Amino acid sequence: MTGKRGWIPENLDPARPSPARIYDYALGGGHNLASDRAIFDELVRIQPNARQIAWSNRAFMRRAVLFMIETGIRQFLDLGSGIPTVGNVHEIAQKAAPGSRVVYVDVEEVALAHSQLLLENEPDAAIVDADITYPDNVLKAPETLRLLDFSxxxxxxxxxxxxxxxxxxxxxxxxxxxxxxxxxxxxxAISHFTADFEQVRAQEILETVQASAYNPACLRSRPEILALFGDFELVEPGLVPASGWRPDTTPPQSAVPEDDGIWAGVAIKKGTTA
Structure with a gap:
């Protein structure tokens, strides 16, 4: 890997789009290829506010991290982190609370390659190469055990x-x-794309991404996403459209939260009493 293209693995097929790079392009990042941009342009044709959907999701992540910092949390496990592009977790967390530690997890080759380069000189952040659906491989990884104290x-x-x-x-x-x-x-913190909102052509978006990239995908309903929190206690305002989760600015009167196409929420693990 050399020069400006050093973040691209040598065995990469540049004609094969990557969901991580498509998202990077949507956010205005610089780690994407022509194949990724072409797919995103098609998504914009299907859903004109596609870039706003991406930004609403990213803004939710920032607010969720800052909320966790406010509760006293100083270590983070970012599952399916993608390319740590514009406004990544360790930058947000460490600016708000210096010394915060972050473990990113991904299995996509480009996300891994770029993360490794970005984090070379970050002693308090690392990337783990693992499929998040195999939790043991994530939780027992050397970098996870080095950076995170599960007590x-x-x-x-x-x-x-x-x-x-x-x-x-x-x-x-x-x-x-x-x-x-x-x-x-x-x-x-969870955010998840859904077909619950008729304003968003979620199924067509999903089929476009699936046809162009290797990642399978699955739209889930609000009850299905809610179940992922288990017995953790949702904080206000609950599971809502991404832009409606504790917004730090007043949205314009024309804004429609359901245009996000994403359910988002944060929940806390509470102790049990005998």
């Missing part, structure tokens, strides 16, 4: 990743394992 609260982030877990995979068992691994006071 202290952990902020688990599953932002825009659940819809890349196919329907035939037991997503509930995977999320249960992560919930059980963290102690009381930990938090879980």
């Amino acid at each position: 202290q609260p952990v902020g688990v982030l599953a932002v825009a990743v659940g819809h890349y877990i196919p329907a035939d995979v037991d997503i509930h068992a995977a999320f249960e394992a992560y919930r059980e691994a963290v102690p009381d006071g930990s938090a879980l």
Whole structure:
């Protein structure tokens, strides 16, 4: 890997789009190829506010991390992190609370390659090469054990990743394992694409991405996404459209939260009493 293209693995097929790079392009990042841009342009044709959907999701992630920081959390597990592009977790967390530690997890080759380069000189952040549907491989990875202390609260982030877990995979068992691994006071943030909102042509978007990339995908309903939180206690305002989760600015009067096409929420693990 050399020069400006050093973030691209040598064995990469540049004609094969990557969901991680498509998202990077949607956010205005610089780690994407012509094949990715072409797919995103097609998504914009299908859904003109596609870029706003991406930004609404990213803004939710930022607010969720800052909320976790406010609760005292100083370590984060970012599942399906993709390319740590514009406004990544360790930058947000470490700016708000210096010394915060972050473990990114992904299995996509480009996301891994770029993350490894970006984090070379970051002692408090690392990338784990693992499929998040195999929690043991994530939780027992050397970098996870080096950076995260599971006797202290952990902020688990599953932002825009659940819809890349196919329907035939037991997503509930995977999320249960992560919930059980963290102690009381930990938090879980989830955002997930859905077909619940008629303003968003979710199925057509899904089929376009699936036809162009190797990732299978699965739209889930609000009750299905809600179940991923298990017995964690949702904080206000609950599971809502991404832009409606604790917005830090007043949305314009013309804004329609359902245009996000994404359910988002944060929940806390509470202790039980005898």
